[in-house]
Amino acid sequence: MTVDGRGAGMRVSLFATCVVDTMAPRAAWATARLLERLGQSVTVPAGQTCCGQMHVNSGYRGQAVRVVANHVRAFEGADAVVAPSGSCVASIRHQQAMVARRAGDEGLARAAEELASRTYELSQFLVDVLGVEDVGASYPHRVTYHPACHGARVLGLGDRQLRLLRAVRGLELVELPGADQCCGFGGTFALKNADTSAAMLSDKLASIVSTRAEVCTAGDASCLMHIGGGLSRLRAATGTVHLAEILAATDDAKEAAT
Amino acid sequence: MSRTFLGMPGIPHGTGDLGGEEPFPRSAARHLADHQMRANLAGATGTIRAKRASVVSELPDWEQLRESGRAVKEATMARLDEHLVELERRVTERGGTVHWARDATEANRIVTDLVRATGAEEVVKVKSMATQEIGLNEALEEAGVTAWETDLAELIVQLGDDRPSHILVPAIHRNRAEIRRIFLETMPGVDPGLTDDPRQLAMAARAYLRQRFLRARVAVSGANFAVAETGTLAVVESEGNGRMCLTLPDTLITVMGIEKTVPTWRDLEVFLQTLPRSSTGERMNPYTSTWTGVTPGDGPREFHLVLLDNGRTAALADPTGRQALHCIRCSACLNVCPVYERTGGHAYGSVYPGPIGAVLSPQLTGVAANPSLPYASTLCGACYEVCPVAIDIPSILVELRNQQVESGRKPSAERAAFGAVAQLMSRPRLWRSAQRLTRLGRLLARGRATLPAALPPPLSRWTRTRDLPAPPRETFTERWARERGDRA
Ligand code: SF4
Numbered sequence: 001m002t003v004d005g006r007g008a009g010m011r012v013s014l015f016a017t018c019v020v021d022t023m024a025p026r027a028a029w030a031t032a033r034l035l036e037r038l039g040q041s042v043t044v045p046a047g048q049t050c051c052g053q054m055h056v057n058s059g060y061r062g063q064a065v066r067v068v069a070n071h072v073r074a075f076e077g078a079d080a081v082v083a084p085s086g087s088c089v090a091s092i093r094h095q096q097a098m099v100a101r102r103a104g105d106e107g108l109a110r111a112a113e114e115l116a117s118r119t120y121e122l123s124q125f126l127v128d129v130l131g132v133e134d135v136g137a138s139y140p141h142r143v144t145y146h147p148a149c150h151g152a153r154v155l156g157l158g159d160r161q162l163r164l165l166r167a168v169r170g171l172e173l174v175e176l177p178g179a180d181q182c183c184g185f186g187g188t189f190a191l192k193n194a195d196t197s198a199a200m201l202s203d204k205l206a207s208i209v210s211t212r213a214e215v216c217t218a219g220d221a222s223c224l225m226h227i228g229g230g231l232s233r234l235r236a237a238t239g240t241v242h243l244a245e246i247l248a249a250t251d252d253a254k255e256a257a258t
Numbered sequence: 259m260s261r262t263f264l265g266m267p268g269i270p271h272g273t274g275d276l277g278g279e280e281p282f283p284r285s286a287a288r289h290l291a292d293h294q295m296r297a298n299l300a301g302a303t304g305t306i307r308a309k310r311a312s313v314v315s316e317l318p319d320w321e322q323l324r325e326s327g328r329a330v331k332e333a334t335m336a337r338l339d340e341h342l343v344e345l346e347r348r349v350t351e352r353g354g355t356v357h358w359a360r361d362a363t364e365a366n367r368i369v370t371d372l373v374r375a376t377g378a379e380e381v382v383k384v385k386s387m388a389t390q391e392i393g394l395n396e397a398l399e400e401a402g403v404t405a406w407e408t409d410l411a412e413l414i415v416q417l418g419d420d421r422p423s424h425i426l427v428p429a430i431h432r433n434r435a436e437i438r439r440i441f442l443e444t445m446p447g448v449d450p451g452l453t454d455d456p457r458q459l460a461m462a463a464r465a466y467l468r469q470r471f472l473r474a475r476v477a478v479s480g481a482n483f484a485v486a487e488t489g490t491l492a493v494v495e496s497e498g499n500g501r502m503c504l505t506l507p508d509t510l511i512t513v514m515g516i517e518k519t520v521p522t523w524r525d526l527e528v529f530l531q532t533l534p535r536s537s538t539g540e541r542m543n544p545y546t547s548t549w550t551g552v553t554p555g556d557g558p559r560e561f562h563l564v565l566l567d568n569g570r571t572a573a574l575a576d577p578t579g580r581q582a583l584h585c586i587r588c589s590a591c592l593n594v595c596p597v598y599e600r601t602g603g604h605a606y607g608s609v610y611p612g613p614i615g616a617v618l619s620p621q622l623t624g625v626a627a628n629p630s631l632p633y634a635s636t637l638c639g640a641c642y643e644v645c646p647v648a649i650d651i652p653s654i655l656v657e658l659r660n661q662q663v664e665s666g667r668k669p670s671a672e673r674a675a676f677g678a679v680a681q682l683m684s685r686p687r688l689w690r691s692a693q694r695l696t697r698l699g700r701l702l703a704r705g706r707a708t709l710p711a712a713l714p715p716p717l718s719r720w721t722r723t724r725d726l727p728a729p730p731r732e733t734f735t736e737r738w739a740r741e742r743g744d745r746a
Contacts, residue, residue: 016735018683020734021693021733021734021735022696022733023696023727023729023730024730025732025733025737026730028734029734032738044735044738044739044742046686046739047686048686049682049683049684049686049689052683054679055676055679055680056656056660057637058659059656059659059662059663060660060663060676060677060680061660062664063680064680066684067680067683067684069684070683070684070685070686149636149637149640150637150639153639153640153642153643154639180640181596182596182636182640184596184636185636186635186636186637186638187636187637188633189633190719190720190724191719191720192283192633193282193283193286193597193633193634194719194720194722194723195286195287195290196283196286196601196634197636198722198723198724199600199601200596200597200600201724225726225727226724228725228727229708229720229726229727230723230724230725232708232725233711233724233725
């Protein structure tokens with residue numbers, strides 16, 4: 001980190017991620033609002049697209065190189081990059097440099113490593129960099145939490161997201177049975193192995209429904225899209241909301257239409 | 259040009275019971291429909307997961323042990339050729355005979371010839387993945403030799419004319435009632451009043467097996483470890499059947515993958531702690547048998563060690579994939595795998611199912627012969643987390659997917675799509691236009707929050723069981739540029 005510790009006035013570059021930007025923009029707005037509320041100045045570099053994970057994990061590492069190069073270019077010079085996704089940050093930290101290196105581009109690999117060291121998943125940034133757990137949010141709902149796999153296992157987020165949720169006023173947190181079980185999304189796995197994916201999802205949905213929560217939250221929009229798609233097909237009473245939206249919610253500014 | 263590793267030309271791949279006949283998605287779909295199997299497996303893996311977690315959490319130095327295990331294996335693999343030569347020398351010095359088998363066919367021929375030379379018409383077997391891999395029982399049967407499995411779960415599979423579905427508990431897909439039925443139908447002389455009480459079932463198997471132990475003249479085993487410095491073989495087990503097979507017969511034939519070698523006794527210190535805790539969830543396994551060559555007047559008078567390659571050298575040549583050879587076959591990764599738990603082991607088509615099977619099988623056979631297994635995972639990482647030798651299975655899966663894609667010569671719709679998307683994602687302005695196009699989906703949604711379920715493939719594979727949200731009116735970056743417009 002080149003920024004001074006837990007200070008205010010950091011220039012934070014928001015990486016919305018391709019999924020959030022295109023399909024779940026509310027999570028990105030919530031991230032921006034939350035960071036600004038905590039005194040950060042937020043920029044959204046216009047050149048951003050995707051971290052390249054989808055290509056790498058589907059076997060198209062060669063094609064991913066240019067996506068990684070674009071990402072590194074887009075965030076060049078950022079003090080800190082924050083993304084509302086454990087999975088994308090895991091890919092930035094653990095795949096991007098490897099992708100460049102395997103393509104023989106050592107310069108890009110170094111730049112990617114350097115950028116990765118300044119890139120944080122939202123809860124990492126809040127807890128580790130800003131040193132806050134109570135972000136002043138209020139969300140009077142019964143909520144259950146799914147610790148998405150890449151954040152939990154690749155990034156090692158531990159209980160950071162849970163700690164943030166526990167500090168939210170009015171929020172009733174209900175433990176999700178079998179929380180550490182994958183929801184069955186897995187990117188193209190959901191299409192290539194649709195039957196197995198659906199079998200995994202149906203167990204996850206049963207656990208969620210058993211909590212009788214109003215909302216199931218997680219730190220990854222893609223897993224939530226999978227879970228949410230299943231809940232909606234079941235016409236279940238539980239909906240999905242990204243962690244950032246809960247943390248951004250306050251008494252006076254309830255989740256607005258953004 | 260990417261420097262992708264595509265297998266070293268000239269190093270032969272493995273043959274045998276390693277899958278590849280039916281694509282995983284198709285066989286998985288078939289097995290997912292077997293609700294009895296799924297219930298049995300969910301129960302069994304749930305129990306063993308909890309046991310493992312509890313005995314692992316007792317060890318304050320678990321992570322260090324894991325790292326030591328990984329380091330020992332990595333160092334061993336780097337000089338495997340030297341360790342193997344030393345192993346051969348030591349085994350020979352102590353009166354054993356070492357045979358080298360390039361692949362399954364060669365290994366089967368060696369073992370069959372050895373058994374024939376003794377004149378025996380049957381052998382007793384200690385549970386062994388290597389002999390499963392090469393299909394030894396079938397090869398022996400063709401030569402008129404009957405192989406009796408003596409591990410309880412392996413016996414259940416053999417009597418039931420079934421296939422193993424787990425590397426440690428081959429009959430994990432069966433429940434007590436099914437086992438009772440198999441025994442009643444196939445076990446000669448079994449008490450017709452047999453119940454499904456575990457103790458009764460075990461006693462029935464015991465009585466049946468005891469006759470075979472006592473009359474067997476030849477035993478075939480695998481090995482968990484071979485210590486190069488002394489030429490000592492080791493088998494770790496729970497039932498005592500191994501001890502019987504390793505000591506009673508005149509001739510002992512051990513078939514072992516070359517990667518089971520460790521340089522020194524000292525190295526066993528780590529694995530004998532991590533293996534039982536990871537596999538059966540025990541602090542220590544009941545029987546650890548070690549033997550070195552032959553000892554006059556004690557145990558087998560003849561000892562043969564068959565060192566099996568069967569694609570291992572090819573796997574060793576892959577810098578990312580070679581860590582799959584570090585596997586000590588504890589089965590912890592199977593027990594935590596959400597895919598394995600639902601599809602069962604048979605869906606993988608290989609004797610090595612689950613996460614380790616999804617990387618090991620295609621490496622042994624070459625990815626081209628097993629193209630769907632590297633995709634049989636969500637990359638959730640549960641396997642890596644529990645592996646006692648810290649094999650980064652998700653990274654190997656990703657590497658194998660890459661090899662699979664790069665080895666494909668034919669242009670495919672998928673390849674074209676990924677290429678086009680990569681182009682767009684590396685040109686932000688084009689990407690923004692493409693994002694705007696997704697908004698056309700709103701037309702399909704007709705004001706509803708989700709798209710209709712009847713979409714064309716591949717999207718139908720999603721919408722068959724899950725809704726897809728209608729794309730929002732405006733992307734985040736677009737609206738941010740409009741409202742906040744910093745440089746955007
Ligand atoms: S890969 Fe690791 S966890 Fe899986 S069986 Fe082998 S040693 Fe055990």
